Amino acid sequence: MDTRIMKKLGITNSLLGLGCMRLPTLSDGSIDYEHGQRMIDYALEHGITYFDTALVYHGGESETFLGKVLCSRHKRDSYTIATKLPVGRFNTLEECKEALETALNRLQTSYIDFYLLHGISYEAFKRAKGMGVLDWMVELKAKGIIKHICFSTHDTPANVIKILDEFPFEFCQMQLNYLDWEMQDAKTLYAYLAEHEIPIIVMEPVRGGRLMTIEGPKVDALKALDPSASLAKWALRFVADLPAVSVILSGMSNMEQLKENIETFSPIAPLTKEEHEAIAAVREEILAVPVVPCTGCNYCDVCPQQIAIPDIFTRYNDYLRFGDLNGLKRAKQQIDPARWADQCIGCGACKAECPQHIDIPELMKKIAELVG
Ligand code: SF4
Ligand code: SF4
The missing domain is CATH 3.20.20.100 (NADP-dependent oxidoreductase domain)
Structure with a gap:
């Protein structure tokens, strides 16, 4: 050793x-x-x-x-x-x-x-x-x-x-x-x-x-x-x-x-x-995968549903990079089911605040469907 x-x-x-x-x-x-x-x-x-x-x-x-x-x-x-x-x-x-x-x-x-x-x-x-x-x-x-x-x-x-x-x-x-x-x-x-x-x-x-x-x-x-x-x-x-x-x-x-x-x-x-x-x-190959450009700034922390937006994007990006759908499914439990993507009501309050102009409600819908 x-x-x-x-x-x-x-x-x-x-x-x-x-x-x-x-x-x-x-x-x-x-x-x-x-x-x-x-x-x-x-x-x-x-x-x-x-x-x-x-x-x-x-x-x-x-x-x-x-x-x-x-x-x-x-x-x-x-x-x-x-x-x-x-x-x-x-x-x-x-x-x-x-x-x-x-x-x-x-x-x-x-x-x-x-x-x-x-x-x-x-x-x-x-x-x-x-x-x-x-x-x-x-x-x-x-x-x-x-x-x-x-x-x-x-x-x-x-x-x-x-x-x-x-x-x-x-x-x-x-x-x-x-x-x-x-x-x-x-x-x-x-x-x-x-x-x-x-x-x-x-x-x-x-x-x-x-x-x-x-x-x-x-x-x-x-x-x-x-x-x-x-x-x-x-x-x-x-x-x-x-x-x-x-x-x-x-x-x-x-x-x-x-x-x-x-x-x-x-x-x-x-x-x-x-x-x-x-x-x-290998690193360059992984980094070349297009992901959600979330910086974790938390400006979207205005959500009436308290959706864990940056945490969800972190796990979704891991899914995009590594293809681990089960990992994304586990993320729902690990983060908090009450703050998961499927609780989004599509109000758009977060989108107006995001400096990266990410279409958060659309992505929440997509992630919720993906996880089922
Ligand atoms: S669109 Fe969804 S994630 Fe964004 S603030 Fe409204 S409920 Fe929260
Ligand atoms: S405001 Fe945009 S970039 Fe910042 S944490 Fe929320 S989704 Fe990510």
């Missing part, structure tokens, strides 16, 4: 981290402990030392699972745990304190290696700061209850840089993959973090699985180089080739995925110039 050192923190981790947000489950949706335990043991035996969870994963069961099968069964200093505070859900510091107590109890540990503010935007960061959350985290670190103060984010590079200008977070967990390198301008944030030697934890290296399922001529350039290599492997090798990346998270759901990922990272092969060019060619 390849390892990387977080130079500023003096910590060496496995390059592959086990994300515990999509653990194996039983038919009733609960975590399959027997299968999960075998995965955790196999991961440790094969050099994985970084385990990522959050208060909210698996409805809170993910932390409990790690407490039972990892912390209570394996030497605590033989691995590191990252867990996250969903600060956006809380209104007071007291609620945050309770969440930390819950996490420590569930994890059966007296300390957390990396404590992250979960999925913060610049706005959420300012709110957390106003609630006293950052001062509290500094106190926790001084007491040794948390070892490092970190955050995860999906915000724009400009906003993440503003966050880092205001508080010295010790690492940044960001969405990074070969498509978002250009599409979400991840390369700008990567360059900033690399220049300032802020360790990078990568989430979504295969873009929620979408980069694994691309079909047809879009991926010809990669198939021509190695017809047997999985698309997931290409995506993982792209992020592993970035030297400022410390850990690459993969949310693994079964032993087969775990074994395949461990094989990929033991050790991971650097990309050749030709392979870089092939990945860039």
Whole structure:
């Protein structure tokens, strides 16, 4: 297993981290402990030392699972745990304190290696700061209850840089993959973090699985180089080739995925110039697909039906790029059926506000019909 050192923190981790947000489950949706335990043991035996969870994963069961099968069964200093505070859900510091107590109890540990503010935007960061959350985290670190103060984010590079200008977070967990390198301008944030030697934890290296399922001529350039290599492997090798990346998270759901990922990272092969060019060619093919030019500005937030317009367009664009109709169908439940496209009454209030002149009511009708 390849390892990387977080130079500023003096910590060496496995390059592959086990994300515990999509653990194996039983038919009733609960975590399959027997299968999960075998995965955790196999991961440790094969050099994985970084385990990522959050208060909210698996409805809170993910932390409990790690407490039972990892912390209570394996030497605590033989691995590191990252867990996250969903600060956006809380209104007071007291609620945050309770969440930390819950996490420590569930994890059966007296300390957390990396404590992250979960999925913060610049706005959420300012709110957390106003609630006293950052001062509290500094106190926790001084007491040794948390070892490092970190955050995860999906915000724009400009906003993440503003966050880092205001508080010295010790690492940044960001969405990074070969498509978002250009599409979400991840390369700008990567360059900033690399220049300032802020360790990078990568989430979504295969873009929620979408980069694994691309079909047809879009991926010809990669198939021509190695017809047997999985698309997931290409995506993982792209992020592993970035030297400022410390850990690459993969949310693994079964032993087969775990074994395949461990094989990929033991050790991971650097990309050749030709392979870089092939990945860039695939990216260009995907980016050439015409999509709805929604920028997520939210000016259409005047909808009397509170339709989740930008979120729906994000998922519809993924459908256009990757052809995953089931993913779009799932989006209805994941976003909120009460705010889905089929609730649009065609009033046109949103259309008048949209700076991109998108025919929103027409598209809502089309998406509603498509999903059925
Ligand atoms: S046209 Fe549909 S989406 Fe637009 S404001 Fe009216 S109800 Fe909302
Ligand atoms: S106003 Fe237009 S561009 Fe902005 S979020 Fe709404 S649909 Fe997208």
